[in-house]
Amino acid sequence: MVSAASLITVGTPTISTTVNHNAGSLTFAFPVTNTGADATSVTFSSAMTGTATSSFSAPTTSVGAGATETITGTITFNPNQQGTLAGTIIAVGSDNTDSEPFGPVTINTSPSLSVSSSTITDTDTSASLTVKNEGNVDFSSVSLNLPDLTGATFTLSPTSISNLNAGQSQVIAIGVDTTSSLGIGANEATLTASANDGTTSTGKLTINRNFCKEGEQGTDLSISDVKIDNNDGDDEEWSPLDEVEIKVTVDNDGDERIKDVHVEIGLFDQTGKNVIKDMDDLDDEEIDLGSIKDGKDDTATFTFIIPADFEDDKYKLVVKAYSKDLxxxxxxxxxxxxxxxxxxxxxxxxxxxxxxxxxxxxxxxVSPSPAQCGELVQITGEIFNIGEDDHLDQVRVTMFNSDLKINDERIVRQDFDQGDSEVIDFELNIPSNAEEKIHVLEFRTYYDYDDGDDVYDIVSDDKFTASLRVEGNCGVSTEKDVQITAELDSETPQAVAGQQVVVNAILRNTGKEETTYAVGVNGISSWARQVSIEPQIITLSPGESKEASIALSVNNDVSGDQELSIKAAFDGVTKEQKVVLSVNSKAQPAQIGPVVDHLRNNWFIYLIILVNTILIIAIILVIRSMVSPSRPL
Structure with a gap:
């Protein structure tokens, strides 16, 4: 009797009962025992019996006489399958073969979709995203939805998917049409894929809009510094009437001079609209830096005022530098x-x-400033609603200065909504005995009017101020004084370049004695010449007023606001009043004269009179012919 040198047996495997379809592999353990007298090398294979496609592997292992080894087996399988993993382990030793079944292991059912993402620029007209069935359940249909963005519309091909089996994918072609309202920066659109069983997934299509029309181009220019300075608050938080300065430094990183370099800024709101042109006192949103030498830099400086109707919103400030030459x-x-x-x-x-x-x-x-004692001063300002509420009915503005004995007010009788503004004018006469110094005029606003009680419920916390320098003719005896006002003569109701204009100066004796005044004019040499002043000498009793007609010939090349000073000299004192004329570059169409206008409006009456006159003449002629003596035969 001869005993076997080695004798192997395979024990019961320890294996899971389920596995996910996308696990890719499954490992399990099983024992191999050698009851023979000699050690042996054992190899493994398998006969797979499960419904899913798979394979088995285990490492070749040496098992000593009387020893047991635990072997790790691996089942490998592709994703997107359903069914079971099962088979029989076949162990082959030096002197015998043994086998042992394993499984079945059920592959879990797991429906799943994925949608890829993509990024394009606003100059691209097409894109593509991929929808894939990532699970192990077939879909009979998949619907697709890609909502439009503000400034971007999309078309899909195909618009839906039929029969997307497990593991399959479908490329979705997307047509893209963008407009100027697309927001600056990253604009994300979401494609949603929904399968017939309710499984969904999303992917992103990102459209990057650049301030450069064709996106960034070239490498010879760079923006090395952007400095934002809000003189009235946080540099990145802007409120109405804030004064903002932006400095943009541009470097030439190339090897040659770059000509005609321009820097431009923009400010885009949430709707994608560029509102930079709405900023007040902005000379231009584009600055020409000219040429920049290689290795050098230059800086463009933009300053502006945030308008009163600036909205609560998130804005995007953008800059760009480019060469108009290139x-x-x-x-x-x-x-x-x-x-x-x-x-x-x-x-x-x-x-x-x-x-x-x-x-x-x-x-x-304040005009004029400095102002002389006895002179008429005009103050112009603007009220703004920079708040977040509307205020109804009316708004009151007061002007006060105790030294100049000023306590005046103006009322705007209208609703004052967010962003509203209104120009307000004040006038004041500087007292003849006012102190020569800088006087501070104080203004306050009153609003939230209660018409029932005739009171304003809100008074501005702040006092708004303006400085008025008073100097000249102060402390002069009030026995003799004059007030000067002016208006255009009715014969020349507008000042026109190349034509004559007549300004009527009205002098009023505000003193206590009869006074003789010499009338003159200053400050016209750059835009007109004096033709005449009639009369040039005026004598006035206290409280009396008279006109002096000042004829000026306006230069041909003049337009816009022009300034002159009307002066009245008396007893070694000269009082002046500044006047601003708006000069038109050409005459406006002349109006019909009063006589012609009267005839046009009453032509029917005159027609009747004319007809009656003709009839009377005809009757007279007939009567005369009847009473005339007969001529002899």
Missing amino acids: KEENLCVSHSSDLSDGFFQEIDGQREEDEEKHIIFDNIK
Whole structure:
């Protein structure tokens, strides 16, 4: 009797009962025992009996005499399958073969979709996304939805998918049509894929809009510095009437001089609209830096005032530098590390929240300044609603200065909504005995009017001020004085370049004695010449007023506002009043004279009179012919 040198047996495997379809592989353990007298090398194979396609592997292992080894087997299978994993382990030793079944392991059912993402620029007209069945359940249909964006519309091909089996994918072609209302920066559209069993997935189509028309082009220009300075608050939080300065430094990184370099800024709101032109006192949103030498830089400076109707919103401040000589489509840069997004700086628009600061008085101008004692001064300012509320009925503005004995008011009788503004005019006569110094005029606003009680519920926290310098003719005896006003003569109701205009100066004796005044004019040499002053000498009793007609010949090349000073000299004192004339570059159409206008409006009456006159003449002629003696035969 001869005993076997080795004798192997395979024990029961320890294996899971389920597995996910996308696991790719499954490992399990099983024992192999050698009951023979000699060690043996054991190889493994398998006969797969499950319904899913798979394979089995296990490493060749040496098993000593009387020993047991735990072997790790691996089942490998492709994703997107359903069914079971099962088979029989076949172990082959030196002297015998043994086998042992494993499984079945059920592959879990798992429906799943995926949608890819893509990024394009606003100059691209097409894109594509891929929808894939990532699970192990077939779909009979998949619907697709890609909503349009503000400034971008899409068309899909195909518009839906039929029979997307497990593991299959479908490329979706997307036509893209963009407009100028597309927002600056990243604009994300979401494609949603929905299968017939309710399984869904989404993917992103991102459209990057660059401030450069064709996107960034070339590498010879760079924006090395963008400095934002809000003189009235946070640099990145702008409120109505804030004064903002933006400096943009552009570098020439190339090897040659770059000609005709331009820097442009933009400010885009949430709708994609560029509102930079709405900023007040902005000379131009584009600055010509001229040429920049290689290795050098230059800086463009933009300053502007935030308008009163600036909205609570999120804005995107953008900049770009390009060469008009080389064309923007060939050389343009808009990226800067100083910008929060790289391509834009987010700006937070904030209206005033404090009710007592909603309505302000600003842009105050005083003319003339300095002003002489006894002179008429005009003050112009503008009230703004910079708050977040509308205020109804009316708004009141007061002007006060105790030294000049000023306590005046103006009332705007209308609703004052967010962003509304209104120009307000004041006039004051400087007292003849006023102190020669800088006087501070104080203004306050009153609003939220209660017409029932005739009171204003809100008074501005702030006092708005303007300075008025008074100097000249002060302390002069009030026994003799004069007030000067002016208006255009009715014969020349407008000042026209190349024509004569007559200004009537009205002098009023505000003193206590009869006074003789010499009338003159200054400050016209650059735009007109004096023709005549009639009369040039005026004598007035206290309280009396008279006109002096000043005829001026306006130069041919003049237009716009022009200034002159009307002066009245008396007893060694000269009083002046500044006057501003608006000169038109050409005459407006003449109006029909009063006589012609009267005839046009009453022509029927005159026609009747004419007809009656003709009839009377005819009757007279007939009567005369009847009474005339007969001529002899």
